[in-house]
Amino acid sequence: MKSNPTQNYQNHKKITPLQHYILMPLALILLILSIVYVITSKGSFPAFLFLLTSIGILILGMLVRINALKLQDRIIWNEVNFRHIQLTGQPLDDKLQLRQVIALRFAEDDEFLTLCRRAASEGMAPDAIKREITRWRADHWRV
Numbered sequence: 302m303k304s305n306p307t308q309n310y311q312n313h314k315k316i317t318p319l320q321h322y323i324l325m326p327l328a329l330i331l332l333i334l335s336i337v338y339v340i341t342s343k344g345s346f347p348a349f350l351f352l353l354t355s356i357g358i359l360i361l362g363m364l365v366r367i368n369a370l371k372l373q374d375r376i377i378w379n380e381v382n383f384r385h386i387q388l389t390g391q392p393l394d395d396k397l398q399l400r401q402v403i404a405l406r407f408a409e410d411d412e413f414l415t416l417c418r419r420a421a422s423e424g425m426a427p428d429a430i431k432r433e434i435t436r437w438r439a440d441h442w443r444v
Contacts, residue, residue, distance in 0.1 A: 307437070307439065308407075308437055308439035308440065308441065309437045310431050310432060310434070310437070313407065313431070313437075313440070315443040315444065317366075317444070320362070320365070320366055324362050325359075325362050325363075328355070328358045328359040328362050329359065331355040331358060331359075332352075332355045332356065332359055334355070335348070335351045335352040335354070335355040335356075336352065338351055338352070339351075339352050369444040370444060372444075373443065373444045374399055374403065377402065377403050377406055378399060378402055378403075380406065381393065381402045381403075381405055381406050382402075384410075384413070385413075385414075385417060388410060388413065388414060389414065393417065394417065394418075394421035396421040396422075396424075397417070397420060397421050400427040401420045401421075401425065401427055401430060403427065404420075404427035404428070404430035404431050405417055405420060405430060406438070406440060407431060407434055407437055407438050407439075407440065408430075408434045408436075408437075408438060409434075409436040409437070409438045411436065412433075412434065412435065412436065416430055416433060416434070419433075
């Protein structure tokens with residue numbers, strides 16, 4: 302079984318190669334070619350069908366990513382809230398925003414609660430929260 306590398310601030314972002322480097326560029330190229338086809342064919346019916354199909358593929362590619370990220374955000378909120386309840390008996394502070402909670406998930410338990418309090422009271426930016434983490438809790442299941 303392949304072991305996951307240690308995760309930290311520099312390498313925690315996730316890129317999905319098929320989505321980011323293949324599907325979306327191909328969909329964009331397809332859209333450009335379909336626009337050129339509509340123009341060069343003087344608006345023929347097949348050209349418009351090609352254009353509509355390429356727009357649909359581009360939208361579909363974007364929706365797949367957006368919906369996966371929305372679901373992931375909901376799961377992260379619930380996981381971090383549950384973790385906070387386990388450690389304190391209380392839910393997360395209402396002042397915390399989703400992006401802050403997403404950043405807090407990377408903190409190990411020994412600094413998690415301190416960062417939760419600081420993020421809520423100081424309104425820390427997600428990037429600042431991540432930079433404050435000294436012991437990174439890896440999340441290799443991200444979308």
